[in-house]
Amino acid sequence: MKPFIIFMLMLAPYAMTQAQHKETIHLWPGAVPGETGARHPAVATPDTSNSVVRLTDVTDPVLEVYPANPAHAKNIGVIVCPGGSYSILAINLEGYEIAKWLNQLGYTAFVLQYRVPKKEAGALQDAQRAMRIVRSRAKEWKLDPEKIGMMGFSAGGSLTARTSTQYNVKTYTPVDKADSLSARPAFGMLIYPAYLDKGEGRKLTPELTIDKQTPPMFLFATADDYFGNSALVMAGALRDAGVAVELHFYAKGGHGYGLRPGNSAAEVWPSLAAKWMEHLNIR
Template sequence: MSDFSKAAYSINLWPEGFMPGHGAQAPEQDTDDHRGNVDRLTNVSKPALYVYPAKNPTVNPAPAMIVCPGGGYSILAWNLEGTEIAEFLAQNGMTAIILKYRCPNNREGAFQDAQRAIRLARLNADKWGIDPAKIGIMGFSAGGHLTVRATCKYDEQSYKPIDEADSRSPKPDFAVPVYPAYLNKDEQVAPELLPLVNLPPILAIHNADDAAFVKGTRIFVNALADGGFDFCFRHYQDGGHGYGLRSAKSVKDWGRAMILWFKEKRIL
């Protein structure tokens, strides 16, 4: 069952009655599918943020990361790509903020939720003890696509401003897509991610044996290289897809590599 209790605190993304777009038709629930010890949450109509404060941060205020679980925009892999990631980040000195975004089949709602999440993190920076100039976003599979879209389309007004939070910038200060999905259309970067302009530092993580999606990541990072952007591509040999921090294959190193990249970029 998806566990929301480990977060220090949580907030709803939208004031009651002001959420743009639409939610799910059915009540929010965990699915009956728990294969691989994965809690699968679906029918999200009330998106929210779940905050895991940094433990023993090495910089003060701490950097923060919006965490977007994957699940094909149908479910959210809540423990595998949410709480386990948040706890890892918090243990390494970064405040983690899990985004419970709208699903299923609601990419536009998810994008609105991601933009709103970054804005709310900036609005609450003092309260949460985070640096408003060090707010990143990371995601897995479909959450990786959402991460890249929020990073590349930060200047797109996906909804009309509602309150003070919407005066803040939705542009992340860094981004980490992990085995992202849907980044390409044929041999090109997917059109909803274009154009690539004035992007923050990006760490892309993928492995060669994720046959369905690694091609899109290669196309995306090649476009980053062509554009002269600040990026790093950690390309592993094997790991499959949907492993979070649990893999025993070569990609098991990605979490440590990410922390080293944060230190290299003086984020941590």
């Protein structure tokens, strides 16, 4: 089989999922803060190993909207942050597939294409702006603006944690009325998060300032994950601050499994997360 045909077949799950989203929201109507180059769609890398579509060179951050079926929709929205070491976005594995799962549970999902590669400051700007936009337009999707949470995987878990702890930090000049709203997520879900233990002695990353106003969080990780300590450190800091936190730490599973079958961790965390969301007391 010719290489081009193989590549297109690998992209098929991405295209099918992509077609199901209802709207694409460009976060920045004018200039993207800190960007000097021309805007263009994100670039899919040639690497589609493990059936993962990897996007990079994000210069025009967007939210892709996946509304829940009105027949069983809840009034809760979740912004999904894919991982990829702040270099790429594993957009189908930790974005579109997660959105479909959330839809099945009755949650409206918003897949965030934040800036990469290596634009951590820009990514935080994108996450804050995304939270404010969704909150400002919540009624369009029949959502409670006070019930918009965030969920992230690996580096996306880092971004979720950063947004949840730095929502009061002014990272960009306000663009419109949406920026008068809070960027604080109502809750955070960190699935095999990374980069949360960059403090001295592998303690909490200094930029993550946790207090009683930090939103409640769900964390899942495994002992054989190189980044596993991140979840332990974060959960301990949340507990010490009196924040509602639930941590699940399994023996095996590794990293970067999403919710695909065949991995023991991937087959466990979705049901635990779904139960946590169902009984979440959003404040």
